[in-house]
Amino acid sequence: MIELKNVTKTYPGQSFKAVDNLSMIMETGEITVLVGPSGCGKSTTIRLINGMIETTSGDVFIDGKNIKDTDPNRLRMNIGYVIQHIGLLPHLTIAQNIAIVPKLHGWDKGRIDKRVVELLELVGLDPGITKNKYPLQLSGGQMQRVGVARAMAVDPATMLMDEPFGAVDPITRRGLQDEFLRLQTVMKKTICFVTHDINEAVKMGDKIAIMNKGQIVQYDTPKNILSHPVNDFVQDFIGADRMVKKLNILLAEQIIYPIEKTLRINESELPRAFDLMREKGDYHVACYIDNAGRAVGLITKEMEKKLVGNFTIEGLKGLIADNQKAAVHHDTNLSDVFSQMLEHNSECVPVVRNDDIIGSAFFDDIRIFVNKEDDE
Structure with missing residues (x-):
């Protein structure tokens, strides 16, 4: 579903490459997690995928189509995007926030209202209680659920999630992770998920790409990465408790x-x-x-x-x-x-x-x- 071919990104005035000749395929219906230390290029990669920034060289394909051949606004309208700080508009109600992209697609009011109710129920929020509230009337965990609902508003096949649960407390975070994994068993979206937390990567990912200095150091299943780290960098990043981490992926x-x-x-x-x-x-x-x-x-x-x-x-x-x-x-x-x-x-x-x-x-x-x- 998502393919990067020899993608490089260099910003003006910087001597280093934010992303350096990156090639990878993110399989349809899977969660691919990009993880690594700060500045490794993971958030830059996700912005390149949805066209927020342009590649210096190389190409990004979504469903076989080069994003350079797609109108940027149309591209982003068909990709669900969830960020750490949610980005809900404070002057709009929850229902109005979720309705933003459906309105851009020209949906009629009845269809939008029905979809808002469906999505709030899907993410575990009572529409009757929630839809007419404003973002600041909700808890952090509730707002994050609304952010996920908004990203799924027009049922996009592809979703990008940049530190989506990083701004909430650990208990709420675990609940959101579990809820999203439950939803994914039904949705089967193609998801690129960015985190700096290896434990979250192991829990959420079908595949994990460990990055450093704009490159992929190892790209594999959580099980294989934990069992067979390719070098000292990966082993150190995983941590000395890698055997304990394996308990989270075995049933x-x-x-x-x-x-x-x-x-x-x-x-x-x-x-x-x-x-x-x-x-x-x-x-x-x-x-x-x-x-x-x-x-x-x-x-x-x-x-x-x-x-x-x-x-x-x-x-x-x-x-x-x-x-x-x-x-x-x-x-x-x-x-x-x-x-x-x-x-x-x-x-x-x-x-x-x-x-x-x-x-x-x-x-x-x-x-x-x-x-x-x-x-x-």
Whole structure:
């Protein structure tokens, strides 16, 4: 969708190149993150893509068309653009801010009003409460959501996002990141996303381009960059905790101990649960089945240790219920799985899909899997 060919940008009076012979392809429907230290050329690159500044040499193509052959205003009208400080016009209501580009496209009032409501609902804001307010009446996180909604007003195939969540607090930032990733699973936009934060890059990107001095040092998937940094600059930029960062891109379902491989224990077998597990051999975990045949909990070796000298059925059921509180979804990243284990003091947590237990995740398997991925 977006291609840069031998793009260079030099500003008058500067001896260095802000962007230096940059070539890359940003795939359709993916989030490509540009990340690097201040002055590396990432924000310049995004401005070159939407024609805010012209290349000194080289070409930028969007959907196969050279942007030099497109009217700059028409080009920008068909690209969603989100910036760090949002850029909402303070004298216009939220609805009027979102309506700016649709009006330029000649949409009628009914179509615009309908689209405003759709977009506010999409980004998690109540249209009835929000649309007639002015920007300063909203929180920073709410304004950022409106900025995203405005960028999507005419449903552009391409979006450019320059430090979009950098001006909000860490808690709000995580929420906005999660919400945008949820939206992207539906929208499938082609997105160029600029950040200086490697953690945000790892979380948001399908691909990451690490830049320095106007050039790309490494362009690859987050997994490959974390596992195989190409040089000392990339390794230093990622940080010494790169193995910990990998936990954010690996999922519970990748280390799952499937329920089919566990011992299934029903209500009548609870008194002999641990004996049955020992008879099986490697009795890490059993799956507790209720009278309706539904998997409702896990029984682990840890529970036996806690019940030594004081075993009761009610006590075991209580531990099973406590273990259930630590349950994670199959698409939960391993960082959050690990946090659940620590919070609930458990080496094993249930993994669920659509509220059904499909298996279990173990602390040791996280360590083994991450190391294995790094070796590969």
